[in-house]
Amino acid sequence: MKRHHGLAMTLPLLAAPAFAADLAVKFNLPQLPVAEYHRPYVAIWVEKADQTFVANLNVLYDLKKRDNGGTKWLKDMRQWWRKSGRDLTMPVDGVSAATRAPGEHTLTFASAKTPLDKLPAGEYQVVLEASREGGGREVVRVPFRWQPKAAATTSAEGREELGTVSVQVRP
Secondary structure (H helix, E strand, O other): OOOOOHHHHHHHHHOOOOOOOEEEEEEEEOOOOOOOOOOOEEEEEEEEOOOOEEEEEEEEOOOOOHHHHHHHHHHHOHHHHHHOHHHOOOOOOOOEEOOOOOEEEEEEEEHHHOHHHHOOOEEEEEEEEEEOOOOOEEEEEEEEEEOOOOOEEEEEEOOOOOOEEEEEEEO
């Protein structure tokens, strides 16, 4: 007995949003000249232009500490913690990831697989907050337009814990 699933397999594709886009966040973690370097914890989220929280994109922290001990330092990312961190139970699937070494890093978020899929067109900002154990804390905001007609890149500069942060949006 043969079954044809052609229409059943096509229906989910028809239900996909008419707009799909990618948002790429490129950031630099500078190597700081300190005696004991700890990789920074970094939270990346989206806010409206008025700084209202929209969605978490990524939280980089020490996932391997015994008994989820890496969560102890999450509250040092104060702005992220107040906006959404304290309401989360870490790790969060698809959001939590390991810390990164100094250097340039790029994270890409496809709208169909992230909280961006329901984000209405408009003006937003990607916010990165970095905090190091025994180190400093820094926040960088990069404005962007969601659902652009053409690819667009915007950037901002950090001063100590973060270097250049750029956001590229592609339709």
